[in-house]
Amino acid sequence: MTKLLILATSALSILSSPVIAREARPAATGVAVPIDAASPTATQRQSNPRYCIVETITGSRIPHKTCRTRAQWIDEGFDPLAKN
Numbered sequence: 042m043t044k045l046l047i048l049a050t051s052a053l054s055i056l057s058s059p060v061i062a063r064e065a066r067p068a069a070t071g072v073a074v075p076i077d078a079a080s081p082t083a084t085q086r087q088s089n090p091r092y093c094i095v096e097t098i099t100g101s102r103i104p105h106k107t108c109r110t111r112a113q114w115i116d117e118g119f120d121p122l123a124k125n
Contacts, residue, residue, distance in 0.1 A: 090110070094121065
């Protein structure tokens with residue numbers, strides 16, 4: 042029984058090592074260009090700004106980000122500029 046436990050533990054650690062190595066990648070290097078500067082519709086975006094809401098769902102480590110214009114948020118029944 043002890044040998045089986047040791048064998049299972051070592052097999053699990055060997056199988057999980059590529060996953061751990063894959064997650065530890067360095068960040069890509071390069072020049073970051075703002076979206077507004079690269080976009081041909083930069084003037085249109087400035088006249089119609091978007092408001093982003095970040096929702097953190099209980100039990101999840103990944104936040105959900107939703108971006109819409111103020112008119113779209115009001116159509117959904119939510120005013121992003123209203124004070125609570």
